[in-house]
Structures are given as structure tokens and as C-alpha cells.
Amino acid sequence: MVFWHYLLPFIFFTAIVVQLAYILGIFSRLLSHNDIEPESEPESEQKTKPSVSVVVAAWNELENLKELLPLLEAQQYPNFEIIVADDRSVDGTYDYLLFNEGGYKKVNFVRIESLPSHFTAKKYAVTMGIKKASKEIILLTDADCRPTSEFWIDTMVAQMTQSKDVVLGFSPYQFENSRLNSLIRYETFQTAIQYLSFALAKMPYMGIGRNLMYRRELFWVTNGFASHHGLLGGDDDLFVNEASNNENVAICIDANAHTISVPKKTWGDWVTQKRRHLSVGKRYKLRDKISLGLLAASHLICWLWFLPAFFVKPDWFEAPEWSRIPTYLLDDNNLQDFYLYNDWMRLITFVFFFWLFIRWIVLAKANxxxxxxxxxxxxxxxxxxxxxxxxxxxxxxxxxxxxKIKWR
Structure with missing residues (x-):
């Protein structure tokens, strides 16, 4: 038991220190970040803005495309196109796009009739969409996403300065009154805090395909999805993990540049989705696996080790005199044997709630x-x-x- 008197407190306090280092050293960077404002140029000068291809991979997404494409067409940007990669849809998507039933002026599409045996569907569709694209910058989103404003493209492009090749956007899930929805939105928020803050700390490791921009040349120079074309996930995070470096990634958090997504409705569907997303983490760079592993482990330990550390009662601990409970109070209540115990309990409680309070404040401001x-x-x-x-x-x-992860 003496061994645990040292080990449990050591693990708990180490986790607290690691957490505070992440919270104050990395997450707090988001609090002082401000996006670059899009330039308001005269119409004659707007041609200087880089051209953009918005790429949407769609598998049986006809109803979603009927809602999304008008929003994309209405974007206030001088030079862009919309590329829909129709991935073997059987719901009428092909005819809708072929005959341009929406009367779109900027929409083009590529029809995928069959899937190569060595490629997963989403990555092949995105690749074909990028191959079809004619503009210099690729902006990705999903068919079930909706840009929050007509300035989505313009705001994302404003962050693409000369030294940047990738822009990481934010895509929250829409609100629904359920416990599952609350957990999904919180997990999405936590994920966003992490990849956005790490990018600001010059340690970018992932992005999300629901709102992701990069230079088309970067896609071909890095061989696209070649290193992981057989995995279901990774068309966004593994690509960013491979193509990013300390200097070439920017973020965009402006509310005008969010894309709202439709969340999963059942616990089973959400679990399947998360297994697919998290499974590709094994393919991250070693640096990222270590940093994310420390973040997750320390957070878990802070919660799970609190009670064991609270009750450990180490015999080596002695509180400073100024912080101790007056002896007469213990004597009057015949609690002399619990003096050390009470001091230790108060210390653990203070440290835990200090961490939780700091975390709460930083996350609330980031929110x-x-x-x-x-x-x-x-x-x-x-x-x-x-x-x-x-x-x-x-x-x-x-x-x-x-x-062995399955899509559905």
C-alpha cells in the first residue's frame, strides 16, 4: 500500500500539469485568434482573387443537393465553380445534374460508374472531383452540409495567404433536442478546439472534409490519397496530416464560414461513424499520436484518478501550518486520527476543481x-x-x- 501512496498522487498531479499545459499553452491560442477579413475590392479588381472549385462528393444525395447547390450558387465570390462527384447514385442525381434541373450556372459534375478495387468510394469520388476541377483552390464540403452565409468561400479564401496551402474550417452539427445530439455537438466542439488550436501552435494534424480548403497543386504534389486509398476514413484528416507542416496551415473560425452539418440520429449510427473516424488515427505522424495520446490520457486520468487520489491518505504528506484545520476542532470531535486525511482531501479537491475551473473558462471562451x-x-x-x-x-x-471498418 505504501507504493500506492506515492504512485497514485504522482499520476494524478502529473495528469493535472499536462492538462494545464495543453489548456494554457495550446487551447488558449484560439482565444486571441482573429481571422483575416476578406478584402472589399472594386468589381474591376476582384479578378485578382484566386479561383475556387467547390467539390462535393455525393452518393444518393439528391434531396440534399437540391438544398445545397442553390446555397453554393448564391455565394458572393467572383470566380468559382461547383463540382459534384456523383458516386454511382441511383436516386435520380445523375438525371438532375445532367439536365440541370436547377438551372445552375456554376455547377459541373463527374459521373462515377464503377469503383476501382483498390480505392474506397469517398476518396475516389473526391479524387475524380478534384481531377474535374479547373480552379487553383479546392474547397470541400459534404452534400448534407449548409454554409451559414453567402460569404463562406470569400472568408475561407481570405485566410489563404501566400505562405499557406491549407485552411481548416469549422463545421458544427445542427441543434436537436436530444441527449445524443448534445454529446455529438460537444464531441465535435472538442475535436475542433484541438485541431484548430494545434494548427495555431504550428502542429497541424487534421482537418474535416465538411469544411476544408487546400491548393489543388498540393493534392497532386502529395499524391492525394495514395498512401491510404484503401481505408474508409482519412480523405480529410490523413491528407492534412501528410500534407501539412509547421507553416503552411491556416484556420478559419468566422461564423460566416461555418458549414452546418446534419448529425446522426441513432447511437448505433454515431458509434459506426466515430469508429471510422478514429480508426485512422493509427496512421498519424508519431508526433501527433504522442501529443494526442497524452492529451486524451491526462484528461481521462484527471476524472478517473480523482477519487482514488482523494482516499489514498499518504503518510508522507504534511500540510503547511497556515492551511491546516485548527487542532481544537479535531480534538473536540475526537477526530485526531483524521487530521492528515482531511488536509490531503482538501488539497486533492482544490487541485481538481482548480483544473476543472480553468478548463471550463478557456473552453467557454473558445465556445x-x-x-x-x-x-x-x-x-x-x-x-x-x-x-x-x-x-x-x-x-x-x-x-x-x-x-476492416465498414461504412455503415
């Missing part, structure tokens, strides 16, 4: 930066559930073969 996509006052509650998410999906990911 405000991201247009308040979750309820800030509920952050501690969902943060506790998020620790369970780390535990469950962490174990699932460790014992899952990415090549």
Missing part, C-alpha cells in the same frame, strides 16, 4: 469564439461524459483494424 455552438454552462457535465468517450472509443480504436 464563444466559435459562435457558441454548445451551452457553456454545461461544459463540466459533458466534459465528464467526454472522459467516458475517451475510455470507450480509445479501447475500441486500439483493438480495431482500420482496414
Amino acid at each position: 464563444k469564439k466559435l459562435n457558441s455552438t454548445i451551452s457553456s454552462w454545461r461544459i463540466p457535465y459533458y466534459d465528464m461524459l467526454y472522459a467516458g468517450y475517451y475510455l470507450i472509443f480509445g479501447l475500441v480504436t486500439i483493438f480495431t483494424n482500420p482496414k
